[in-house]
Every structure is written in structure tokens, then in C-alpha cells.
Amino acid sequence: MTTTTPSDVRPDPPHSPDDRSLAEFGYRQELHRSLGKYASFAAGFSFISVLTTVFQFFAFGYAFGGPVFFWAWPAVLLGQLTVAACFAELAARYPISGAIYQWSSRLSNLTFGWFAGWIMVIGQIVVVAAAALALQMVLPAIWSGFQLVGADPAPTSTDGAANAALLGVVLLALTTLVNVLDNRVMSVINRIGVTAEIIGAVLIVVLLLTHSERAPGITFHTGSAAQSGLFGALLVGSFTAAYVMIGFDSAGEMSEETHHPRRTAPRTILTALGAAGLLGGLIVLGGLLAAPSLTDGHLAVDGLSYVLTSSLGDGVGKVLLADVVVAIAVATLAIQTAACRMLFSMARDGRLPFSARLARVNARTGMPTAPALVVGVLAAALLLLDFVSPEAFLAIGTTCIVMLYLAYAMVTGPLLRARLRGRFTTTGTDETGAPLFSLGRWGVPVNALALLYGLAMAVNLAWPRAAVYDPAGGHWYFQWFTVLFLGVTVAAGVAYRAYKARTRVTAEAVAPA
Template structure:
């Protein structure tokens, strides 16, 4: 079934007032009232996806880990992961054009399958996003102490693998979460401005780092084939791929912010793909440049100090520290963007009365256009997770990989039903706000969708596999070795318990809400009659 939203036949560049009215009418077609302020343009949408990925944050955070297992050959995991994630992003771009709604993964999975399956996808996704917020905040530890020793507030060892470093990472991370939560409580135009400025600074800084490191290269690219440092065979490369897998997530944030984006059917699909492509290419070049410019591949420093060591040793302490300040800004903006994305997921599920305490979580401030309760919940839970770093330095890796596993599974809970829907027919057609056909993979849809699903499931299993050498190298903390499977099982158990107790009442309450604030039609009602059909 194909249904065209009221905004589908707008001319290319309508006046802003008329365009936003049409966008709001399109949202009403799905049963939701326009409550979030629709103020984001194309670059802001791109920034939402790019800042979640945050090349500088994640490459600096996980370079040492990837190199310690894969050696120079771990460079090839980056283009491999980029290809797999581009397949996922292309599938998501199709859905962003057809369903420009906050709570992207939750909304898409629900409309592709059913309300129960979609609820579990959203539940896994939102808890995974909260873990990502905590993992991103931990990245300050790899950049701030090298800038100034005064940032090492706990002990003297700055390595995040040490007890001092892990504890200090938690302190810095919690301080950052206080800041990002405060920004998320301000007007969404302020949040968007901070995001755009931060992304611009990150792109400029990343390009500058790549150029400078290539200018200081001591060896050729053949080192990525022949080795020359640490690392083992294929199994080690599968572990080394964790770094790239962690970097290239969150591109769906451009779809997550659809209700705040002007002309979302036209803008979101393009920004999903461009954000991932730009970040993936830039990250791959950054890794390659670091390998070619590193003072040594065998002295052990790349596997412990990572990119901070390369910058300060090759570019001098002055320039190196200045660039590390740019990386610190990128970490802050990434944490802000991820927290914002998680708040939108909480908000989207809550307005369908699909979460505990849905009333407060679904409330949007008319003044700021922000849902304040979700921002406080995400910030508080992420800060609580950071306290695990006081227990053991192994916690940071468990937190980092767990969030990736959760997001990869949630992604598969979209691409799986999407493939089934595609095999049964075709995705609904239509036009975007400019009158052009909605983004579509056409005849490439099935093979790309198959690749996206197989890649996502394979990577999720690879990440969650309880390798003692990876998750509990010092021994004595078996729960970190099994942290990802246990966290996932706990997530499903808590979700199932809540649904058994509250879902029938929630569904009845949602049905009775009629045209209430943002719940004109619950997602369950929207899919009951047509599955994948539009509201």
C-alpha cells in the first residue's frame, strides 16, 4: 500500500512557514502532533549523524586497542566495516524517506513487523544508546591528561587500562555528562548550534591531522599488508575490527531528528549516507596516516598510548596539544549528540505509552522544544554506568563493546523485517517535499539488504563473543567477559517483565488517548491494519 503524506507534493523551496506547516501536516498523518521545534536544516541534519559517529572521539579512544590486537593490518578492518555499514545506512535511508519520525529504529521496526517486535527493537536501541553515551564520555581520558597533567585528578597513571586512568576517566566523564545534560535542557536551536560548530571544528581538525601526519610519514602503505608491528592472524583482526565497528555507528541519528528537520523526507536519507561516508573515509585516512607517521611500530606505544602518542611525538607538544584540544571538543559534542539521540528515542516510545513513567518522559517544553525528563534520565543512567570504571579498568572495554552489540542487534531488527517485506513485494513509493521520488535502492534493494542483515548479525556475534583475553585479561572479573550477553539478557528480561505487567493497560490507554498530545494514533494502532502502510 502506498500513501502519500500531505507534504509530499510541495515545491522545491517553499517559504519556511508554509514548509513547516506542511511538515507538521505530514507528521499528523502518522498520528503525532508537532511538539518538537522544527528548526534544523540540511547541515544540522548531517551534523547530527556525523557527531554521533565522531571520528576524532572514537578513533582516538579505540586506536590503541585495535592496534594491540591487529597490528598495522587492522587498517583493513576500516574499509571492510564501512562497506557493511553503508549497506545498513542505505536501507535506513529508504525508511527515513518514508517514515520521518523521531525514534527511528523503533518506528521503522514496528511498521516493518509488528508493535511487539518493534517495541523490543526500540527497548534494545535506547538502552544501547545510553551505554554509548557513557562510552563516549570516557574518551576524555585519552585526550585531556596529555594536554595538561592537571586533568589527571585521580592518581598518576593516565592509561585508561590502569586503575588510576579508569577512575579518572569516570570523573571526567561524569563532569562532561553534567554539561551535556544542561545543554539538552536548553532550546533545541542552541543544541543544534553547538552541534554544528563542533562538527565543523572536528572536520577541520581531522583533515589537518591527516595532512600533517601524511607529511611526516616514515614508511609506505605496504606496511598495512606486510605488518611490521604487533598483531596476529584473522582472529586477531576480528578483535581489531572492534575499533572500526565502534566508530561507524549512529548515522541513523539524522533520521532520529526527523521531526526537528525541515523537509525530512528529502534531507534525512541524504544526510544519513553522507555522514557515514564522510566519517568512514576520514577515519580510514586518519588510521592510515597514523600508521605511516608513527615513530615506531614495535616499541609498544601504539598499543598503549595510541594516536595521542603519534600527535605529540610527531607534531611537537605545542601543535600536538592544540589538536588534542580539538579532539576534546569533538568528544564533548559527540557525547551531546548521542545523548540527544537517546532522548528522542525515549520520547518517541513514551508518547506511545510504551515505557515506564511515559507521562513525564513524553512531555515537551513549549518554550525550549526539548523533552527535559528523557535528557535527565539518559544523563543520570550513563553517569551511573561510568561508576563501573572504579571497580576495574576492564570496565571501559565492556561498556564500549556492549553498546555496539546492542545497536547492531537493533539495526538487524530493522533490516531483517525490511528484507522480508521487500521479498513479499516492494517498499511503498511516493515523493519527497520537492516532488522527486523517495530515495530507493531499486533493483539493488534485495542484495544490499541481505548484506546489511548478514553483516550486522555477524558483527554482533563477533563483538559479544566472551573472549577472556579481550574482556578479562587480568583475570578475576568473569562478569566483564560475559558483560555483553548478560547485559542483553537483562535488558530483554526487564523489558519482558514490564510488558507482561503493563503493556495491555498501556495499549488500552494509548487507544483511548485519541488525538491527545502527540498520541493521535499509537504505533500499535498504526500497524494493526496495514503492517508497513503509512498512517
């Protein structure tokens, strides 16, 4: 007997070995498995998005750290590489969407894992909003007509903050549409965007270094910009690097859509972070060396956009800035996709409000539509804070970093405990028969460093520095925004779980014997 498949359904091959791997964890293949090695790399690289994040936070790092803030970059890169190495092991062992939630649940318990996933998905939604805000650092520098609100494009001004929110909402509408269409369309856009970003980043590095105005030794100076001494300058300057080098785990988030995920995801996690770390560090260095002036105030306000247009000329500079716009759009798309997969994974286990709807996958597109709409709407709502005060720009950016760092620690912590108790091994083979990625005897020391680094950086980022979060004064809630937002997130999670537990007990009590 023969069966027919509706023309609008594109099922995966029925005998895919990757599907059998997913079945081992009790799930059936619903998302379309169509991503190869480069697409997996693009998922991680586009989330990090060097051009988006460096252009967005370079001015901030320089304003508080001066040239010496460059040295926070290699320190953060080394710390994040320890985290990425741990995640690479987990991606090989647990190739499932909703990576942070799935990994933490299996290394600890369902409750702890649920909170890791809850904090991660809320953090990802905030990151989507923060990434969309980056357009304000670039579009008005290309053409003044993109300044739709007022005349001052600086994101720290009232006009700039409001305009950033407006541009961000438009971008979110477009990325939400793509996240509803088809995962193959999304993958093509992602790969083209990442390729353009890498080419643009390399060109920016080469052009900046060949237009140097000073020697690299300038990076050992704090300059007049540093407001709290060398150590303080490095701590606050590390915000830029910390914001850039997050999201490499998204290659693991896309495991259920990747061919040979046990082999591919670990390598692309490390490759994406390594490539982004190298390119980003060189861009920061090139910007410091090529800036027309380190003391005229432009670098601490306009950042790298000022360097490109001033040092390379309006023509070349604006072409490169256009490439940055592409990178920002693709980054926002990738981050939203990662958040959608986290929502889908938790909803599939029945662990979120409206789980049945959030876990539904469109058979034709292979995309979970409801999560895309939820992430887009909530991220757009966060952007409205920019209409309240310009300080919201920094508050949103820092909050998302802290939440992701905490979620990462909720994986590296249980993983370290499992190692010490001998409950975590990486024996086995990937889809090609090769041994799974493993740190071997370096597992415990690397894991310990990853946990300590993550916790220390989370405290550093969340510390309520008035000079950083409320420079104008009078907005205490922005100074404490990160702590307050995290507290509300955890409280909401506790309340939801208590409600679910109470309704379950009630349902059991009224059930017929």
C-alpha cells in the same frame, strides 16, 4: 478575533508542509522544526564522531591486530554502507523521531518494534557513557593537571579508569544541561563542533601523512602486536571501525526537527557515514605511517595521542588534541540527544514507564526535558563501573556497539522480509516533489548483505574472548559482560511488558460494565 501567544512560547509555522507529513502518522508537531541540511548532517556525523572514536579505540585495535587492523576499516565501512542505504529508504518513508523503534514497528509488529526500540535506547545510553570516557584518552595528554586521580593516565590502569569516570561525569552534566536548554542552542553547538571536527580531522590527516616514517605497505603486516593470527587480528581489529561507524541513523532520529525530512534525512545519513568513513580511515592510516615506532609499546597503550605529540611536537599536537576534546564533547551531546528522541518517541506511544512525563515537551524550548535527565543520570551511573575495574572501559564500549548492531538487524531483518513479500515500496515524492530515495532493483541484495553483515558483526563483537575482555583474569563477569548485559536488558523488557499486560487485564476486569 485575534489570539495572543505567550512571549516564552516559540511555535512552528502553522502551515508547514512538514507538519502535515507528521500528521499522516497520527502525531502532532511538538518538537520545534528548526534544523536545516547541515544541522541534519551534523547530527549524524557528530554521533559517529571520527575524532572521538578513533582516538578512543585506535590503541585497542593496534594492540590486538597490529598494523593490519587497518584493513578491517574498509570492510566495516562497506558493511555499514549497506545498512545506511536501507535506513535512507526508511527515513524517506517514515520521517519520525525514534527511527529504529518506528521503522521496526511498521515493518513487523508492535511487540517486535518495541523490543528493537528498547534495545536501541539502552544501547544509546551505554554509548553516551562510552563517549564520555574518551576524554581520558586526550585531556591528560594535553595537561597532566587533568589527571585528577592518581598518576597513571592509561585508561587500562586503575588510576586512569577512575579519572575517566570522573571526567565523564563532568561532561555528562554539561551535555544534559544543553539538552534541556533549547534545540536551537543545541543545533548551533553541534554545527560549530562538527565544523571544528572536520577541519581538525583534515589537518590531522595532512600532517600525519606528511610526517610519514614508513610506506603504506606496513599495513599488510600483523607485527608482534597481533595475538591470534591474521584472521583473528582482523576480527578483533574490526572493533575500532565497528565502534566508530555507528549512529548515522541519528539524522533520522531528528526528522521531526528537520525541514523537508523526507528529502534531507536520507542524504545526510549516507553523507555522514561516507565522510566519517573516509576521514577515519585516513587518520588510522596516517597514525600507522607517522608513529615514531611500531614496537616500543606506546602505540598499543597511548594510541593516536602519542603519535600527534611525538611526531608533530607538543605545540601542534596539543592544539589538535584540543580539537579532539571539542569533538568528544559534541559527540556526547549528539548521542544523548538521539537517546532522548528515542525515549520521547516510545513514551509518546505510552510504551515506557512514566510515559506521560517522558513524552512531555517544553513549549518554550521545544525539548523533552525528562528524557535528557534520565539519559544523563543513567549514563553517569554506568561510568561508576570504571571505579570497579579498568576492564569496564572496554566492556562498556563493546556492549553499546553490540546492542546497536542488534537493533539495526531488527530493522533490516523485517525490511528484507517485507521486500520479499512485496509489502515495501518507495513510491511517492518528497517535500519538493522529487521521487523518494530508493535502492530500486538493488534493494533485496543490498538489504540481505546488510542483515548478514550486522548479525555476523554482532556475534564477533559479543564473543567472550578472555584475552580481550579479561586480560588480567579473575573477572569472568567482564568477559561475559556484553552477553550478560544484553540478557538483562531483554529480561527487563519481557518483565515490563508482562507487568503492563497483567495490569491492563486487571483494569479491564474491574471496570464497570
